[in-house]
Amino acid sequence: MAGNASDYLEGLIRGHLLRTATWSKPAALWVSLHTEDPYDDATGSEVSGGAYGRTQLNPDDANWSAEDAVGGESKNLVAVTFPAPVGANWGLITYFGLWTASTSGSLYLRGAVYPPLQVNDGDNAPQFPVGALSIIVG
16 A cells, blocks of 8 residues: 655645745654545545544654665554444545544545455454555655
C-alpha cells in the first residue's frame, strides 16, 4: 500500500523549498480509512460512525522506517490498529490517509489498501500489520 502526496503536502514542500514559507515537522500524524480514494484534494469518503476514529502514529524513528535511498520508501514499524466497529458497517476499505489531526485537519498522504478490507459491525478491530503502510517519496 503506497502513499501519494496530497495537494496540501505538495504546497507545503513547494513553499518551503522554493519560496519563503517554512514548514515545521508535525508533532502528530493520524491514519484514516476510506471507502473511496480521498484524492489529492481530500474529497473522498472517509469511514464514519460505528465507533470509527483515526489512529495516531506519530513521526518517530520507532514508528516509521528510514527512507530507502533508492526507492524513497518508508513503512510503519508498529501495527496500526483501529477501534472495532460497533453498531454500523464501515464498508469496503479501499484507501488509507495520513492526516494532521484526529478529525478534520489536512491530508498529507493517501494510498490504496490492497487487498481491500471489508469491515462490518462486530468484526475484530481492523489493523495494518508492521510494514503494511508504505509511504513513497520520490
